[in-house]
Amino acid sequence: MADAPNAEEPAPARSLKDRLHVLAFGAIGWPWLLRSLYGGTKRGKRALLKGLGLPPDALPHLGSWKADVGFLESIANHILEAKPKTVVELGAGVSTLVAARALQLNGEGTLLSLEHVTLFATKTRRWMFENDLKAEIRHAPLKPAPGGWPGLWYDHGPMPDRIDLLIIDGPPWAVHPYVRGAAETLFDRISPGGRVLLDDAARPGERIVARRWRKNWPDFEFRYVRTGSKGTLIGTRRR
Numbered sequence: 001m002a003d004a005p006n007a008e009e010p011a012p013a014r015s016l017k018d019r020l021h022v023l024a025f026g027a028i029g030w031p032w033l034l035r036s037l038y039g040g041t042k043r044g045k046r047a048l049l050k051g052l053g054l055p056p057d058a059l060p061h062l063g064s065w066k067a068d069v070g071f072l073e074s075i076a077n078h079i080l081e082a083k084p085k086t087v088v089e090l091g092a093g094v095s096t097l098v099a100a101r102a103l104q105l106n107g108e109g110t111l112l113s114l115e116h117v118t119l120f121a122t123k124t125r126r127w128m129f130e131n132d133l134k135a136e137i138r139h140a141p142l143k144p145a146p147g148g149w150p151g152l153w154y155d156h157g158p159m160p161d162r163i164d165l166l167i168i169d170g171p172p173w174a175v176h177p178y179v180r181g182a183a184e185t186l187f188d189r190i191s192p193g194g195r196v197l198l199d200d201a202a203r204p205g206e207r208i209v210a211r212r213w214r215k216n217w218p219d220f221e222f223r224y225v226r227t228g229s230k231g232t233l234i235g236t237r238r239r
Contacts, residue, residue: 044069052076052101058131059094070227071095071199074234075167076102078195079109084164089113090154090183091170092124092137099167100133111135114154116142116171142171147185151176163189169199177205187217192239196220202231 048069049058075095079087079102087099092115103109113135115121121139128135142152152175168183180198190196200206201224210233214222222235 041069044073048073048076048098052098052105054097054101054131058127059097068230071169071197071230071232072098074197074225074227074232075099078165078197079103080105082165082193082195083109084194085109086160086163087111087165087167088160088163088186089167089169090180091115091168092121093169094127095167095169096124096135096137097127097131097133100128100135101131104133112160113137114140114156114170116140116154142175145176145179145182147182149178149182151179151182153179153182153185159186159189161189162191164191164194166190166194166196167199168197173200173203173205177203178209180206181209181212184213184216187213187220187235187237190220190237192237194237196233196235198233198235200230201233202226206233 045059046056049056072095076098078084079099083106085108087103087109089096089099089111092113096111096113099113100111103111111134113124115124115137116139118139121137125137128137138156140154140156143155145151145153152171154171163186166183166186168180171179173179183196183198187196198206198210201210210222210224213220213235217235219238220235221238222233225232225234
């Protein structure tokens with residue numbers, strides 16, 4: 001749900017500079033924003049659900065600013081193969097259900113999902129309950145971003161000391177084109193061999209974020225993968 005517009009809860013005021021950044025990147029990035037409306041094929045969705053042993057109606061409509069099938073497959077495949085013990089997700093929604101189901105199939109692992117919109121957090125909890133899945137869905141309102149990044153970031157409270165998988169699908173780009181850059185404030189908690197998955201990695205703002213991460217975190221190997229319609233940046237911490 002990370003890129004859905006927030007019509008429910010007022011966020012802290014943004015600077016004029018931040019608002020101009022949003023306008024400028026919206027003007028040059030509209031092709032990538034249009035791709036965000038595409039959630040993948042029905043065939044791909046059916047295959048994903050079948051592979052996870054979920055009913056055909058387990059996931060809501062994909063598209064309209066939601067994670068697409070390609071990104072969801074990346075999440076599921078990594079969890080099933082790497083068997084992470086602790087998964088943290090930024091931006092709750094359909095990816096929460098997929099990650100929780102993959103952990104359930106593994107028979108171990110915990111999931112903490114942060115969501116800044118109360119309504120989306122509530123809907124995600126309902127989907128989890130309806131599918132007999134477990135996760136901590138934490139409402140985390142937005143506050144000024146830390147670490148020298150522009151825009152806003154989650155007021156997330158205590159976080160796990162060790163994170164084996166960090167899924168980054170929020171906050172929404174409309175806050176600021178570089179809004180997801182502040183996720184690096186959690187990188188020192190990533191375990192050796194642990195992984196970061198950034199959705200929408202083809203967008204201009206995320207490409208700039210990726211360049212900065214590569215410079216700031218030489219102990220991570222970052223690679224771009226053309227998954228789904230929007231691309232994924234995969235960061236792996238060297239052992």
